[in-house]
Each structure stands twice: as structure tokens, then as C-alpha cells.
Amino acid sequence: MNMALKFFVDFDGTITQDDVGNAFFLKFGGTQCDELVREYKEGKISAVDCFRGEVAAVGTLNKNEFDQFVQNHPIDVGFKEFVSFCRARNIEFHVVSDGLDYYICRILSANDIQDISYFANKVQLHSEDGGEICSVDIQFPYTDAECTRCACCKRNIMLTHAGEEDVIAYVGEGYSDHCPAQYADIVFAKEDLQKFCQQKNISYYLYDTFHDIVKRLEKLLVPRKVLRKRRRAELMRRAVFMQE
Numbered sequence: 582m583n584m585a586l587k588f589f590v591d592f593d594g595t596i597t598q599d600d601v602g603n604a605f606f607l608k609f610g611g612t613q614c615d616e617l618v619r620e621y622k623e624g625k626i627s628a629v630d631c632f633r634g635e636v637a638a639v640g641t642l643n644k645n646e647f648d649q650f651v652q653n654h655p656i657d658v659g660f661k662e663f664v665s666f667c668r669a670r671n672i673e674f675h676v677v678s679d680g681l682d683y684y685i686c687r688i689l690s691a692n693d694i695q696d697i698s699y700f701a702n703k704v705q706l707h708s709e710d711g712g713e714i715c716s717v718d719i720q721f722p723y724t725d726a727e728c729t730r731c732a733c734c735k736r737n738i739m740l741t742h743a744g745e746e747d748v749i750a751y752v753g754e755g756y757s758d759h760c761p762a763q764y765a766d767i768v769f770a771k772e773d774l775q776k777f778c779q780q781k782n783i784s785y786y787l788y789d790t791f792h793d794i795v796k797r798l799e800k801l802l803v804p805r806k807v808l809r810k811r812r813r814a815e816l817m818r819r820a821v822f823m824q825e
Contacts, residue, residue, distance in 0.1 A: 584746045586808060588667065588674035589739050589761065591753035592685055592701070594772070600755070601654045601688070602680035608650060610638035622756065627729035628679065629721055632702065636717050644706055644715050651684045656692050659791030664694060666795050670802070675700065675742060677735040679757040681719070700738050728760075735761040740818060748808045752794065764818055766811040767801075769794050784811065 593600040606614040614635045621631040667674050676699035678685060683704040689697055700723055706715035725734040739761055743749050751758070751765035754772040762768045762778060768785040770778050778785040788794050801808065 584748060584808070585744075586672055586748045586750060586767075586802075587743045588672060588750045588752065589677050589735065589742075589765070590674060590751075591735075591755065591758050592676050592678035592699070593680045594754045595752055595758075596656055596660050596676065597688065598655050598657060601651070601684050604654070605647075605650065605681070605684065606635040606639065609642050609647070610635050610640075613638045628732040629724065629729065632719055632721075632732055636719050639717055641714050641716050642706075643713050644708070645713050647683075647706070648687070651687050652691055654684075654688060656688065657791050659793070659795065661692070661694065662795050663791040664697070666798065673742075674698070675738065677701075677733070677738050677761065679731045679733045679735070700733060700735075702732050730760060731757050736764050736821075739764060740821060748810055749814070752788075752791075764814050764821075766809070766814050769797070783813075 590596060593602050603618070617626070617631045617634045617638070620626045621628060626634070666672075676685065676697060678699065678701040680701055681704045682699070682701040683706075685699055685701050689695075703720040703722060705718045707718055708715045721732045723733040723738060725731075725737055728734065735757065739749055739751070748767065749765045750767040750769070751762050752769040753762060753774045754770065756773060758770075758774045759777045762770065762774060762783060762785075763781065768778060768783060769788045770785040771788055775785065775787060777783075786794075786797050788797070
């Protein structure tokens, strides 16, 4: 089997400059959503229950206001360069998010970024009379049967879309990135994920924007240089498959 480098990239706060999901629920659901997130991070409720509570807090919303809200969130200044870099070198990459597909596809499209593979929780807006006022329906196609930490299990998506010989790279910054970073060979981290990597003794590359990631890749992908797996991550991946 041939080894390949495969990237898995967080969305909120990583591709975007802020956390769109949190901002959405705070704007349309109010401060009750902050309390739900606090309970989730304290382990009192699951990620799925947190999302369902937030959707209940939102109730109904104006679709046009939602769409306008989504378009006001800028992406990282270097993400397009990263996309071009990967495509020029046939590096496979996927967006993995514990956010909502509704705003992910629209933000990517608004920035003229097409044909991106992404995995996220799914949202549909339903209008009873065909008007602008809609209820919100949320589905969770990528949950894990055992772990309730995330509604969209990034670890499982990584392991499903990478072969045993592949080198896995992960890019993130927040709470939902803690788990997948432990299973990655190469980690690009900042903010909360950087602190987690330091606490868990996970080697990482610090980045500010995707420009930094591209510069690092130019050094890592020189001819005759071999990318190496991170031994602890490799053992953790094997342990997951042994449990199945």
C-alpha cells in the first residue's frame, strides 16, 4: 500500500475567524444557549442534548436573517492558499466539524470555494406556509455509539477516510478538536487546542493562519523527506480497530 498524507480540518474558529455555531445560537437562541454549552463542557449533558436544547431555544427564525448572518463571517486569510496547495499536490483533505452543515456550505460557497468534502451535523429549515419564518430541524448522522463528547465524531471520520499506511494531519483550535488531535500524526494547533496538546504532551506545530500551515508543509514535503507517523497516535488508532 502507498502512504499518503491526508488532512482533516476543523471549521469553526479554524477555517472561519470566529465560532459561527456559537455565535448563531447566541444570536437566535439567547443566553440560555451559553448555559447549555457550559453544562456540556462540564460533562452534565451530551453534545447531542446540548444541540437539541439550543435548537429548542431558537424556536423559529427568519431565514433571510439567518442567511445574512452567515455571510457576515469571514474565513481565515490563508485558507484559499491552503486549498490550492493541497489540490496542486493531490493531497486529500476533509472538513470535519461539530457545527452545522447549513452555514458551512454557504460560507464556503460565498468565498468561491467549491467541491470541498465536509462532515457536520445536518440542519434543515422548515416553513409551514412557505414564508421566511422557519423552524429548525437538526440531525446527527456522524455520532459515535459509545462517546457523547461530540455530536459529529471527528475521530471516526478520520479513521474511516484514512488507510493504515496513511499519515494523518489535523488542524484545529478548540474543545471539539481535543479528541481527534490525539489520533493524528501531525497536528497544527492554536488557542485551546494548543493548551491541550501541551497538557497531553502531543507534539504540534503552532499556527496563526493557514499561511503558516502552507509554509510548514513546504518544508515537510521536500523531495526524499519521509513523513513519519506519531507512534502514540498510531497505537491509539490500532486500539480503536481492535475494539470493533
